[in-house]
Amino acid sequence: MRIVDFEVRKECPPQLCDCERERLLHDPQADVSILRLNLTEEKxxxxxxxxxxxxxxxxxxxxxxxxxxxxxxxxxxxxxEVRTVRGFQIRLQEQPGLCRKTRAAIPAAVRRCLAAHPEIAFAILNENDLLGGA
Structure with missing residues (x-):
């Protein structure tokens, strides 16, 4: 097993997650930076x-x-059509070490942020030229 100099995320229960944490820890060539996101840091x-x-x-x-x-x-x-923040596609790129719960929690937090600050949602729409340069 690889030794890292930071506290890593605890192991997920088997069959409940597809994060491949153990495979990542055993691969000496793998980028383990995602494992820095332990529960405390995620919160x-x-x-x-x-x-x-x-x-x-x-x-x-x-x-x-x-x-x-x-x-x-x-x-x-x-x-x-985007009428609410539910109309946005918000997702984290899947990669080894990224917990299933984290892949759901971060987009949910972004949706709450967009709901609280509609001006951010409008800026995203403008950046994607949804209004056609009007």
Missing amino acids: RLLAHIEQIDSYAQLKKLQERLKSNLGVALQIAPGSG
Whole structure:
């Protein structure tokens, strides 16, 4: 087993998660930065996401997730009409070490953030040229 210099996320119950944490820890070539996101850090991250109040802060969060944990957070309008925050496609790129619960919790926190700050949702729509340059 690989020795890491930080507290890693606890093992998920078997058959309940597909994070492949153990395989990641046993592979000496694997990037284990995602394992830094233990339960304590995940709670801090979720609280931080819900505190975001501008589109610039959301973009910075996406960059920091990519640089620190190697995870891509993708936020885009859905293929249909976007009437509520449910119309946005929010997902984390799947990768070994990323827990199933985390893949659900982070998008849910982003949805709560968008619901609390509709101006961020409008900025995402504008960035994706939903209004056709009007």
